[in-house]
Amino acid sequence: MKTSFLSEIGRRTEEPPISWLMSLRLSHPRVISLAAGFTDQETLPHTETLALLEDIFHDIPRAKAALQYGSTQGDLELRDLTTRRIHTADAGKSAKKLPEVYSPGRMILSHGSQQSLYLVCEALCDPGDIVLVEDPTYFVFLAIAQSRGIDCRGIPLTSEGPDLASLEAKLEGLKRTGEIKRVKMLYLVSYFQNPSSITASLEKKAAAMKLVKKYERAAGHPIFVLEDAAYRELRFSGQDVPSLLTVPGAADRLIYSGTFSKPFASGIRVGFSLLPEPLLTTCLRLKGNHDFGTSHILQQILSRAISTGVYDKHLELLHDRYRAKAAVMGTALVEHMPASCQWPEPHGGLYFWVSLPETTQAGRTSPFFKAALKADVFYVPGELCYADDPTREKPHHEMRVSFGGASIGDIAEGVKRLGAVAKKMCR
């Protein structure tokens, strides 16, 4: 296929791994997918959503508003509810007057939080610019970076968040080579990180932010931190961790993004971000050109869900459900995986991040992956979650296995199949 006449970005953009994973699913109909980041099918709030819709549509002015264009920035009511939620989570209690950093005027509602990530990258990065990411990180973010010609550099993760010594060493290295001038952002998936399920501590992420800021002088410009809190509301055990929004002085360097799709219903795609200037204005202009605003009816459903308490009630149900599914998966992993395999226990989110012995390759072209597929089970090869960082080797011995979309029976059976493959392959 001739493509030389496409734009630079058009020529560069590769097939995203998610398409490959979806086509695998279609070509192997009996397969148990532990790959997809789908949300739990059984608990999808269909009764609740219908009730919300009936409420909205019986109130005719509200119904008409839902069916009319909204604004590019998004419904003020939903922005207000959303910023209040974030503040309440951060402060541990609700407040009458929100601090400026939580102002609805700083928020853009987007078509899923994926769109927020895209807009920020588009507004901030040219080809050749550098974004620091976690090792491993969210693979669809890496796809945006690949498409836009952004160089990603990986920072190893500890059980509490990015490894500060490695981050400093990386920044020093970039300063030495002069590449620091291309560093625009640090991207952190700070809650139940996709794929590792690690939650960064406030201390760790605040220290990372402070460290990055120290290099602004060498960079000659601000270096932003994008805190992607997509999974924050999916905590099913332990205590919430405050976001970087609580760090004094962080606001002018921090982009905080999140979503309602995973915690409520992924078919209702509404995400959000809080942005400092000039990113706020720039992303708004870009969104004006992308779609001049997220579908208004979706925003109304969520406004209504939050203000009536339906959203929080559903969240409780979801937490119970994911806690149970995670327990089934954890038990099955212990039972079936060889003793040489390891994983951190997730306290939220949708994933287990399983490390095989380092000598066992589990990448997309590996005999391990093929054997798993033959045994009618598949997973996200961990290698897909590592940036193409020329300064380090990419690990190939990890797997992301999800308890989100699969049924309880399929989780147990899928892990059993995977365990049988692993026992054969991990020698």
Place this chain on the structure above:
Amino acid sequence: MKTSFLSEIGRRTEEPPISWLMSLRLSHPRVISLAAGFTDQETLPHTETLALLEDIFHDIPRAKAALQYGSTQGDLELRDLTTRRIHTADAGKSAKKLPEVYSPGRMILSHGSQQSLYLVCEALCDPGDIVLVEDPTYFVFLAIAQSRGIDCRGIPLTSEGPDLASLEAKLEGLKRTGEIKRVKMLYLVSYFQNPSSITASLEKKAAAMKLVKKYERAAGHPIFVLEDAAYRELRFSGQDVPSLLTVPGAADRLIYSGTFSKPFASGIRVGFSLLPEPLLTTCLRLKGNHDFGTSHILQQILSRAISTGVYDKHLELLHDRYRAKAAVMGTALVEHMPASCQWPEPHGGLYFWVSLPETTQAGRTSPFFKAALKADVFYVPGELCYADDPTREKPHHEMRVSFGGASIGDIAEGVKRLGAVAKKMCR
């Protein structure tokens, strides 16, 4: 505000005129807006939409599908229904087996047709590339072009579509200067064009396409035609015109886009495009990174609306409504505007395109616009609908006035106010 660290596109992207128009509205609450391209408020199908939603949500597997992620390309059922609709409109009758050019596999469902326009520009054009547009054209398309650094060149419109002699002269000129190598696309809003309300004849648009193709050898690459049929289903008098999809051999150069938002409910943002390779694959990859798929519940509402006949029934109602509103506006224009003003009679869409005498400036900084605002009425200054084409002067004596969103009373009163201003200003 310092912006030097933003991306090239971030720095370049200007405030879109639509934001200015919306802020005018907010700062002048009593104003009658004949500017907005909003759809009619009274006929918004709230009862119908609720009934559709109840149907969907009482069918539990369907409800769950609506609440789960769909695919990046969009729901196959809706793509199938949509391609059939387009084919039926083009062929004048339905067919069991669709010709390949109408294949659902060639269609992407987008978050409003605006997103389709954005994806095509992103896939095809680098900064400095040239897109030929109509004089005047859809101003939000011009905003995409401005943002992405695309040079637009204007082709005058006749009452039947683009002026072929001017198009040929423009292409010859571009060939002479060597700029033809940067020409990527011709953008046509072919049905009730926004803003002029002109519908291009099949002959005229087919001839334009053929003419453009003649210059591919000089360009050294394909030159695409984007037929934006956003208003096609809003015809309230006369006969539909077949699209360029009916032209033999056109398929591999033609992008055909349209929307369900304006004909049904603008709060339910779903648009679509039929694309040739390699644009199809490229736009799909880009959309995967933008949002990995349009909200699924919106697609389900439209599938259901179309398959049950609710959509077509609503369309009839809408046609009656817009016919009546256009008649009120037409009568008011005749009654109140000075005899020196002219406009073509719209047969569909949402707009009258009013030309004042050429010496009367009606642009955004003109005394005319200010006087109108003082008289509590405003419109889209026609100058906003002209590309920044350095090869010709931009006209400033036109206005786009919409009968879409305003009530019948406001249409009559708004035009009366505008007429009073015009009588004072057109000397």
